[in-house]
Amino acid sequence: MALILKNISKHVSLTPQEEHVFLSKIETKKYKAKTILLSSGEISKSTYFVNSGILRSFNINDNIIEHVLHFACEGWWIGDMYSYISQKPGNLFIEVLEDAEIVEITKENQQQLYQEIPKLERFFRILAENSLVSHQERLMDNLSLTAEERFEKFCKKYPTLIQKVSQKHVASYIGVTPEFFSKMKARLLKK
Amino acid sequence: MALILKNISKHVSLTPQEEHVFLSKIETKKYKAKTILLSSGEISKSTYFVNSGILRSFNINDNIIEHVLHFACEGWWIGDMYSYISQKPGNLFIEVLEDAEIVEITKENQQQLYQEIPKLERFFRILAENSLVSHQERLMDNLSLTAEERFEKFCKKYPTLIQKVSQKHVASYIGVTPEFFSKMKARLLKK
DNA sequence: AAGAATACTTAACCTAGATTAAGAAATTAT
DNA sequence: ATAATTTCTTAATCTAGGTTAAGTATTCTT
Structure with missing residues (x-):
């Protein structure tokens, strides 16, 4: 059974016919690491669900500094909600961090699904x-x-991610520079 | 026409009968400033819509420091979403800052409304x-x-709030101490 | 396997904002 | 109106985390 149907069944139960309709409106694609699914300035056309692999969403402020908004791995949803609902240019990038299989639902299909189901x-x-x-x-x-407390919380909440995601991305997610993160990690290891 | 119906009509249009059903499931109450509608540790039973007055939601971390999550004035919704959806004890307070008229929808009524409408x-x-x-x-x-940029953004986004809400609450919302806020304000006035 | 590029570390120095404390101004309560 | 409480201001001092820079380790590319 498709992972995405299992995900939906956590909150609502679809009939087999409804599942069939749903599956007809989605598209599954594979992407290599480093692929950019959405760039800042673009209008987001789709919402993404991760079958496998890891993605992140982030923005870049004028000083060329990236800030990670979100990670998404197996079983998570990711997108640029602002651009998706307003259909205006957003300021998020969505990037594949590890080769991924992604389910895509376009805005039009999602609207149709709301009518039909x-x-x-x-x-x-x-x-x-x-x-x-x-x-x-x-x-x-x-x-x-x-920063230390936020890092500890991150580790508890996303134990799989810390192993797989590069340290500078975790630093960005919790809101510190890579240099400070490194210093902090060394300090924690001494304890 | 009730403000809350106008608010709903921004996104979906209800028939007169549906409006009637809706109105039968809500309750409007008046509260004096300083009333606490919800305390940390309690299970949130309702979502609130503000007809008039001002509310805020905030938490208090162990050091007795308050952090404002949200303000709500005329036409805004406010609640403790975590506690409301999980029905577990939350860690937010909801307080009336200015005498207010509040529409309350209980969780049970909201569930019924989802079925009926x-x-x-x-x-x-x-x-x-x-x-x-x-x-x-x-x-x-x-x-x-x-902090300065966040303050400027706050002023643009909520021009009415800055006049009405005490400075220490704005400071808390943008994430600085009242002392630093005061210093920053003095600096901005000199320009 | 070698070179290039990226990620991580360390260390010296710097700064935005925190902390502490004390007084002034404004609200609130009686 | 006055006392009591709360909010705001100012100033000195402190610190978590930033910046810059240089070196090391790791990963990617060919």
Whole structure:
């Protein structure tokens, strides 16, 4: 059974016919590491679901500094929600970090799916609400925790990612420079 | 026409009967400034919509330091999404800052509304998606902008709030101490 | 396998914003 | 109106994390 159907079944149950309709509206593609699925300035046409591999979304501020918004590995959704819902140029990049198999749902198909299978409206509501909660938590963490505490939390929350993702990306995600991250790691190892 | 119906009509259109059903499931109450609608450790039973007045949501970390997550004035929604969806004890407080008239929807009523008026599923999906986008933006701003830039952005985005909300709450929202905020303000006035 | 490119480390120095403390101004309560 | 409380300001000092720079390790390319 497709991973994405399993993911949907966590929150709503589709009939076999509905699953069939759903599968007819999605497309699965393979991408090599370093592929850029979306660039800053482009209008996002699709939402992505990761079957395998790892992706990240990030922006680049004028000083050429990257900030990682999100990682996504097996079973996670990723996209540029701002550009996707407004259909205006966004400022996120989405990049493949490890060779990946990605399910793509275009905006048009998603709208059609909402008409044909109203239950999906609920699924994506729940998905957005959960994502909102984790963003709120991360926001509060950035305001109240030290870099060290944020790093520890990251390790607990995403134990698989720390092994697979390069250190500078983790540094960017928790909001410090690679140099400081390195210093902090050395300090933690001494304890 | 009720402000909350106008708010809903921005994204979905309800029939008069549906509006009637909706209104039968909500409750409007008045609260004095300083009322605490929800405390940390409690399970959130309701989502709130502000007819008038101002509220804020915030948490308090162990050091007795408050961090403002959100302000809400006329026409805005506010709640503790984490606790509301998980029905576990949350760590947010929701406080009335200015005498307010608040519309309350309990979780049970909201679930019933989803059954009876599926269009509301869409409305709250869109609401969650928009909220997600603004949290993502704020998160990136906290990672890449200086306190001064965040303050300027806040002023542009919420011009009415700066006049009405006490300075220490704005400081907390943008993520600096009241003392530093004061210093920064003095510096900006000299320019 | 060698060279090029990228990722990581270390160290000296710097700065945005925190902390502490004390006084002034504004609100709130009586 | 006045006292009490809260909010805001100013200033001195401190620190988490940034910056710059140079060297080392690792990965990628051919």
